[in-house]
Amino acid sequence: MHVTGVEAPAPLLKVDGLAKRFGGVVALSDVSFELEEASIHTILGPNGCGKTTLFNVIDGSLRPTAGRVEFAGQRIDGMTAARIARLGIARKFQVPGVFGELSVAQNLETALACHGGRYGVGALLRVRPDAVRRDELADLCGLSAKLQVRVSELAHGEKQRLEIAMLLAGDVRLLMLDEPTAGMSVTETEAVAALVRQLRDERGLTVLIVEHDLHFVRSLAEPVLVANEGRIIARGDYETLRHDPRVIRSYLGEGADA
Template sequence: MTLLAVDRLTKRFGGVLAAKDVSFALNVGEMLAIIGPNGAGKSTTFNMVGGQLRPDGGRVTLAGQDVTGLPPRQVCRLGVGRTFQVAQTFLSFTVLGNVQMALIAHHRQTRRLLANAAAMHREAALALLDRVGMAAQAARPVGELAYGDVKRVELAIALAAAPRLLLMDEPTAGMAPAERAALMALVAGIARQEGIGVLFTEHDMDAVFAHADRILVLVRGEIIARGTPEEVRADPEVQRVYLGHSGTRAAARARRAADG
């Protein structure tokens, strides 16, 4: 079942065509990766879907509703969660407090903050933290955590909005290899169990080949290839302009991991 449909998205910055007629669909419970070299148009496409950029042409549809050009807050209200390349959290708040704040915002209860914020949505927040493996650290300030754990807290914050679609911008950036694998496995499990579509950009080809159901390859603002990880890895043009031998090695590692 199609959750997100992107049709011929186009964006110019002056004389630079950053995205040209970008079209794709994302299904419920699917992990779709957008990859490509620096300057390929990944972030531009990603930000048009999330509302940070208004496209010059094209259309974005979420569960049949046209969301083209809506601001990020409205997009979020329609069931879109997001994580960022640099984790967005309140470092001085506790892990639990961060997720409670997200739930309070989701339920539009910010006017009640001064009265009893510490008691609001406590059980729901703890359940989300348990879902991402962070319940044991609920009382710790986020600023004391290892960066991999901060990214898990950010994931819980995104899930607090009960998203149908999760946008993840470089989710493993700044993380150690073992942390990257664990986070992406967690996201993939949540996506499939809860029917959340995940659109992510990523430079770590190990994460892409191990966890994406399908991949889009962007070069100079245009999609040059799309398909399963195996299809993309075997594409001669993708090999020539982007993956090279690194894609072959990453795919081999992904297969070994899948085989146990």
């Protein structure tokens, strides 16, 4: 239903005409999309299609050759990665960035201390842990019963969820996840999908995910962007896109029935 005089809310993230070239190699070409607040979107595409480069431009690791990126109405392309992170963009890489020799509690306390502006071993030793916040994050990632367990002893999926919780120690509005279910069992994958939905539903987070696991993408049942050769070639829901000839040719393969 359209209500006259009521404007749609501005997108949280707006990518407009983004391009990135490395010499003669075109990694991104005229990429445009918008993410509304409290939404989940997944980017699908074959290896080398530009997904990681896109994440690198959004989080400030790379500067675009052309185009612009806006976050919460502010242009951020050209800002440093540290400044972009302070605005509320957090990124998780494929390999868990956790401290294996520390306990779950110590990992969470370290994240809380760092986001509080305290760095270095000495500073961390002097900081009094925020036990309430720590326990809240442990509960969020389903590790309340393993606070004193060394992280190296956790299952792969538990490490991935722990890192997501550590990222949320800061004031995050956009969470970017790079293949968060790589190497996981079906059960672990479904646990991550449930956590992502919880972050959107209960915390109002916007989540952008690069993923290859089609079971995960289908289980999320959220909008999908399909990338190929540095462009977004299709967008929509998974069930529609899996029958799109462009998607079948570029990613799913002829005769795919994922």
